[in-house]
Amino acid sequence: MKLLFIFIQLLLSASLWAQSTTGEVFIKMGEAQTKKSLLALPDFQSLGGAKPTSQNIAVANELFTVIKNNLEVSAYFQLMDKAAFLEDTTKTGLKPIPTEANGFNFLSWQQIGTEFLIRAGYSVIGNQINLEAYVYHVPKARLVFGKKYSAPINGVRKMAHTFTNDILDSLTGKTGMYLSRIVVASDRGVSPSREIFVMDWDGANVERISNHRSISLSPAWSRDGKKVAYTSYVKRGRTTLRNADMFIYDLATAKRNVISFRQGLNSGASFSPDNSIFLTISQGTSPNIYQINQAGDIVAKVTNGPTGAMNVEPSVSPDGKKVAFSSDRAGRTMIYVMDSNGSNVKRVTFAGQFNASPAWSPDGKKLAFAGQTGSNFDIFIMDVDGQNMKRLTSAKRSNGRPANNEDPTWSPDGRFVMYTSDRTGKSQIYISTEDGSDERRITIDSANYFKPKWSQNL
Numbered sequence: 001m002k003l004l005f006i007f008i009q010l011l012l013s014a015s016l017w018a019q020s021t022t023g024e025v026f027i028k029m030g031e032a033q034t035k036k037s038l039l040a041l042p043d044f045q046s047l048g049g050a051k052p053t054s055q056n057i058a059v060a061n062e063l064f065t066v067i068k069n070n071l072e073v074s075a076y077f078q079l080m081d082k083a084a085f086l087e088d089t090t091k092t093g094l095k096p097i098p099t100e101a102n103g104f105n106f107l108s109w110q111q112i113g114t115e116f117l118i119r120a121g122y123s124v125i126g127n128q129i130n131l132e133a134y135v136y137h138v139p140k141a142r143l144v145f146g147k148k149y150s151a152p153i154n155g156v157r158k159m160a161h162t163f164t165n166d167i168l169d170s171l172t173g174k175t176g177m178y179l180s181r182i183v184v185a186s187d188r189g190v191s192p193s194r195e196i197f198v199m200d201w202d203g204a205n206v207e208r209i210s211n212h213r214s215i216s217l218s219p220a221w222s223r224d225g226k227k228v229a230y231t232s233y234v235k236r237g238r239t240t241l242r243n244a245d246m247f248i249y250d251l252a253t254a255k256r257n258v259i260s261f262r263q264g265l266n267s268g269a270s271f272s273p274d275n276s277i278f279l280t281i282s283q284g285t286s287p288n289i290y291q292i293n294q295a296g297d298i299v300a301k302v303t304n305g306p307t308g309a310m311n312v313e314p315s316v317s318p319d320g321k322k323v324a325f326s327s328d329r330a331g332r333t334m335i336y337v338m339d340s341n342g343s344n345v346k347r348v349t350f351a352g353q354f355n356a357s358p359a360w361s362p363d364g365k366k367l368a369f370a371g372q373t374g375s376n377f378d379i380f381i382m383d384v385d386g387q388n389m390k391r392l393t394s395a396k397r398s399n400g401r402p403a404n405n406e407d408p409t410w411s412p413d414g415r416f417v418m419y420t421s422d423r424t425g426k427s428q429i430y431i432s433t434e435d436g437s438d439e440r441r442i443t444i445d446s447a448n449y450f451k452p453k454w455s456q457n458l
Helices: 003-009 029-034 054-073 106-110 153-172
Strands: 013-019 037-040 045-049 077-079 116-125 128-137 142-152 181-186 195-200 216-221 227-235 242-250 255-260 266-271 277-281 288-292 298-301 311-316 322-330 332-339 354-360 366-372 377-383 405-410 416-421 428-433 449-454
Touching: 045 128, 054 077, 054 116, 054 128, 054 153, 116 153, 128 153, 142 153, 181 216, 181 227, 195 216, 195 227, 216 266, 216 449, 227 266, 242 266, 255 277, 277 311, 288 311, 311 354, 322 354, 332 366, 354 377, 354 405, 366 405, 377 405, 377 416, 416 449, 428 449
Parallel strands: 037 077, 037 116, 045 116, 266 311, 332 354, 405 449
Antiparallel strands: 013 142, 116 128, 128 142, 181 195, 181 449, 216 227, 227 242, 242 255, 266 277, 277 288, 288 298, 311 322, 322 332, 354 366, 366 377, 405 416, 416 428
């Protein structure tokens, strides 16, 4: 059974038995950008179950490691050094005294400045892993929430991501992005070809979903995360000629259909909320942006030149009312925004030599794009009208020359931007917070990755 199918079909139960009902937001977004909260994350306790085996220990370690990585990536927390703990957490319970006879003492954690404390335990019974977890606000000696989770062993990563999302939801009032996935073009194991891959947001659970033995590129998620559109240069009949045709792949059924195979370019898919697709079609002339339905029928020609101009890389706004795109209609390639019917076109970038790959933030208020300012590309963010532009990246290669940072895409919670960078010599995937801090590398291998797209939480 395919790994993606297993991921989607995992049965995960979470039962809530205690939770703060005040609706209080413990961490405010603006404060999190200037000050990280001190979080204590002791090792998880074994709550019994099956006798310890190498497999059980490995599963428990993976559960802890994924949660720890998620919390560090969140940029909300500074994880405390375990050497600073005043209590032996292997000998105290998951609940405080006097609730539990051998419970922990809030004072022990207050004395070292802890703001949030996570106490958790696990058990492995047969093919099932169970997690019992509590999150405490230490200064007020208050339980934020407690939950029990249960999942098959092969669903341990999903359990970890679900728990981390619940933590952020309870502390910030906003769900995290940990149940999201990435779709990306890559030469991973198929060089010199490029195929389409899906993976968890953190680079785990990689699965190849195309096998054209050609160059496949520019993947995009449907709004519900159930389908992927992409372009591949495929042969026409028995000839050696290849055309850039667009396909749709259904993740649940593993079926693919060609949706646009007009002569020339059929690329750059972006789904609208009504499930129609905006893409670039050339048909032997200069590329223009079209809207098609999922049967492949043209609904509208959205751009119309001017003569000789390229209008490419459509990106539909979250509400479906606007489309950002790149065009060289004024000479240099710049970012434009128009109504989804092609009217009211406005140029929103004027600086730099070449601006491309616009991507909307989930709230529809900002655009990220790749801009060339010298010999390299960097990632920039701006308001939709082009105001308040800021540069996110400035990495260099080992030889000291500027690296190329391209292909931006936003996390579903709007707090992170993902992009590719060739700073290591290969085009790898990185993320950073919206202000450019807390940058982390997601893929760590010798492959190249191109045009990643971040899904909603799945």
